Amino acid sequence: MKRTVPMIIAATTGFVLIMSHFIPLSEEWGSKAMQWFNVLAAIAFVLGGSNLMRMNLQKISDRRPGWGYAAVTLIAFLVTLSVGLLKVGVQPTSSFPTNAWAAPYNQEGSSLWWLYEYLYKPLASTMFALLAFFIASAAFRAFRAKNPEAIALLSTAFIVLMGRTYVGGLMRDILPRGMEWLSFDSMTNYIMGVFNLAGMRAITIGIALGVASTSLKVLLGVDRSYLGSGDD
Amino acid sequence: MEREKLFWTALMLLGGLFLAGRAAMVGNGRVYVQAETIAETDAGPVVHHRGVPPSQRSEANVSLSWPRTIGLWVAAFCTLGIMSFVLGDNPFYKLMESIFVGVSAAYLMVAGFWDELVQNLFKSIVPGLMRNSFLPGLEEGLQPDLTYLAPLLMSIMMLWRLAPKGAWIARWPLAFFIGATAGFRLVSYLESDFVQQINNTILPLIVYTADESFDVWGSLRNSLVVVGVLLGLVYFFFSVPHRGVVGGLARGGVWLLMITFGASFGYTVMGRIALLADRLQFLFDDWLWLIDPTMQRMGM
Incomplete structure (x- = not known):
């Protein structure tokens, strides 16, 4: 009951989705399964949010180091959730001018839009931007031109980096006529269009085969790791 | 250590003075909006505000928006807070990180609620109620689709994971999730990443x-x-x-x-x-x- 039923559910759902791709009669089942999947994905966010709340509340009640930050996380979470679910600051649209509930939750000017635009967006994009520093510093420490393959990696990275900057195009004016292909931007285009394309294609084909075999293992019940190891 | 603290405090003070002076003299960091009446109702006009470039501040219906101006300054301090991590882990960065975790988790929940639960689940189970509340554009006479009771039941089972006992109940919806992902990925990867890539290589x-x-x-x-x-x-x-x-x-x-x-x-x-x-x-x-x-x- 605890392990067999989930296996049957996983296999049935998976094979229905595969069948729906090939048999037009079962197409409707496939689209319904995908809609159910989307509902469960939304519920998974509720589960994640609840876990976040539980963990942070625990941290605050135990007065563990950094509990103040846990309180900030909790406040930010609850404020965003409340203004989003209650559609605070949302104005009615011209289609339904008397019903503000019908307007989009992320309408320009609403409180959730404010939180997204002035908190989430700058924080998220700056965090990703910071990775530029960390990738560069990690590369500086880890990359060593110890053998020809490592030199190939480093030189390619250097050419692509330069080719995507203003300097890449500037070289074109300096190089003699007929030698423009030696400019960084031309070499970058060639590397991206030939070597990178071939390499990524080989990797993509490998990934597709890996995904297909892993999926089959799950559907046939060979891989049961998602059921966990305990009895409960 | 004391000298370092003094240096950073002085630097922050100078930065703050520069910002205050510049904001007073130049008026930077201000956001202007243009009011637009989109409908007239019994309760009064419905007005929407649209952000406009500062160069249009003297045009009709354009005014300074305090919420957006405050927002812009908050966004600037958030950006600086995250960037401060370059100098090492510090309380300013940790504060911004905590806010980011809270806001992003809640935003995804809100988006999931309105885009999936309301638009998909509730619309199918209680179309009449949704038509009278959140989805007035829904066609009249839409019958409930009771097949959606299955994802509703699975949702409850999934949330059972939060209960102290019976966590195995959450395996059933999880199995559905895993099975659907496996079935969908198997076909899509073989089609687009295997056959299509080989096709493009010939x-x-x-x-x-x-x-x-x-x-x-x-x-x-x-x-x-x-x-x-x-x-x-x-x-x-x-x-x-x-x-x-x-x-x-x-x-x-x-x-x-x-x-x-x-x-x-x-x-x-x-x-x-x-x-x-x-x-x-x-x-x-x-x-x-x-x-x-x-x-x-x-x-x-």
Whole structure:
């Protein structure tokens, strides 16, 4: 009951989705399964949010180091959730001018839009931007031109980096006529269009085969790791 | 340590004074909105506000928006807070990180609620109620689709994971989730990433131009792509030991993969640099008004 039923559910759902791709009669089942999947994905966010709340509340009640930050996380979470679910600051649209509930939750000017635009967006994009520093510093420490393959990696990275900057195009004016292909931007285009394309294609084909075999293992019940190891 | 603290405090004070002075003299970091009446109701007009460039501040219906101005300053401090991590872990960064975790988790929950639970689940189970509340555009007389009771039941089972006992109940919806992902991915990956990639690799090795003359670069390019894909695949083929001819071909695959990783690295770094440039533009253009690449403040 605890392990067999989930296996049957996983296999049935998976094979229905595969069948729906090939048999037009079962197409409707496939689209319904995908809609159910989307509902469960939304519920998974509720589960994640609840876990976040539980963990942070625990941290605050135990007065563990950094509990103040846990309180900030909790406040930010609850404020965003409340203004989003209650559609605070949302104005009615011209289609339904008397019903503000019908307007989009992320309408320009609403409180959730404010939180997204002035908190989430700058924080998220700056965090990703910071990775530029960390990738560069990690590369500086880890990359060593110890053998020809490592030199190939480093030189390619250097050419692509330069080719995507203003300097890449500037070289074109300096190089003699007929030698423009030696400019960084031309070499970058060639590397991206030939070597990178071939390499990524080989990797993509490998990934597709890996995904297909892993999926089959799950559907046939060979891989049961998602059921966990305990009895409960 | 004390000298270091003093240095940073002085630097912060100077920065704060500069910002206050500049905001008082230049008026930077202000956001203007234009009011637009979109409908007239019994309760009064429904007015929407749209952000406009500061150069339009003297136009009709344009006014200073305090919530958005405060928001802009908050966004600037958030950007600086995250950037402060370059100097090492610090309370300002930790504060911003905590806010980010809370806001992003809640935002995803809100989006999931309105986009999926209301638009998909509740609309199907209680269409009448949804029509009278959140979805007035729903067609009249829509019958409830009781098949959606299954995902509702699975949702409750999934949330059972939060209960102290009976966590195994959550395995059933999880199994549905895993099965659906496996079934969907199996077909889509085989179709788009396997068959389609092979299809795209079958290229003519001898290329002619439009005037039927031999295209050296085109032929070389196609040959390199075909040979490169084959070399890469040989490297990933572990059923045969990488010795002799296979070993030589696999070695070629290693070279190709090294070039690929180098290119991907360079490309990723430049992508992040572009994001950084965008943040710097936000600080210097939208907030401090030190540059104006998009001519937002022309004539001011």
